[in-house]
Amino acid sequence: MDFQIQYITPDIKLSTYDDKLFKTEAVFEYHMLVWLISGETKIIQADKTYLFKAGDIFLIPRNHLATIINYPKDGVPHKAVVMHLTTERLKQFYASIESGHKTICLESKIHSFQSHPLLKSCLASLVPYFEMKGPFPENIASLKITEAISILREIDKDIDAVLTDFEEPGKIDLVGFMEKNYMFNMSLERFGYLTGRSLSTFNRDFRKVFQATPQRWLTQKRLELAYYHLKEKRKRPSDVFLEVGFEDLSHFSYTFKKQYGLVPSALI
Template structure:
């Protein structure tokens, strides 16, 4: 199963982590060589790279993030890898924000960020500008996070995070991010369902986790899913994953194991078995014959 980021940071003392109700701030360090992980997040989040290089793959985009750069990721699944710098260290800061936090944020600050429905487009990922002032704000949050034990200190940390978000969204070049975050506060069951499934069908997570990403109970999710797609979630996911696998087999240099991993199959043998059942060919035969 894919790793849930929130559970990872809550369960470890290895990284400096600050949990503030609908916010989580985390400092991640790695001294390993280049590593690759399949992850998912129940909250939207921003990644700020400090040392090394971060590579992120979503279903439709690939990013390489250098030190001093930032990327917003809509809640969902992705493949991440990090490459340490010359000092054998990778470091990034992560800020997780729930749907409710964003709703409250824009409601409180609508005089600063008025909503424009015509320009609200949801993106699964958005790069954004990290200037010197933002770097200073990140350092301030980092300093506070190491000592935020009392209620007073945690409230100060929340104010710092709010200041950070206001600054990010006030930078003119970050208008796409601002419009995306505002669009995420608009609730529509069918739109949310479609976005979650089309963006995350390669995630190796339980059905209840897909329901959580869509903001629904499991029973409500199944009901809306079958009404919208006219099939069961399990059948739809298998069909989408096999379609994606066929595209990767014919358009990339990935080996069969990598394709099984990226498409959300439990293991190579399971992938090979269901692939042959549905196409009549093994993945290797399909790749050699270029049958798409």
């Protein structure tokens, strides 16, 4: 396993991955602007799956669940430049301009910019700095992030509504949220945070509405989804276990057989 992250500032990094794949379930604290230099990235949200290829640029919104799978491609490592757009920096940016924007509620989604020349030029200009010795000047980093935000606003007229959403999750309907997001292998603490609850309140409310422990319910729902993908969509177990929230293929196979009495491959 060869996974490397280089930071030139806490908010700008270059990630490189040489192994077969790298998978994570994440709720990012900050918006993430990504330029995929090589390889492929699959992002799975509750209601949509995205596949990005070399050259693509995309924005992952903060505080939304996603499964992210990074693949090397054709013997070339997965490599990406990532820029964090922090809440503090965005507040400073919008306080310094008369934007006239209106905060509206937009559907949460990954914003794709393909290989937009302005964004690509901005992000590509960061690559030489990863080879520098010594600290990266903060004033230059700040200018680069401000440049990226300005370009996003120029090419996507709806982006203000995304970037100016500074709210933290409030208490929401637990049943609706969990039925939509159970396939994400997040900690119970994170599920609690995203539904506006402490861990103890989350566990109490969960048992009350589902009449089961969170772990038991989550396992059951993930196995049901896996069964559907295997039986109806003819997917391979090696693809399914990642998409439904399991971390290990052998553990998935063991749990699946314990539930259904047969190994996952028997359904293909």
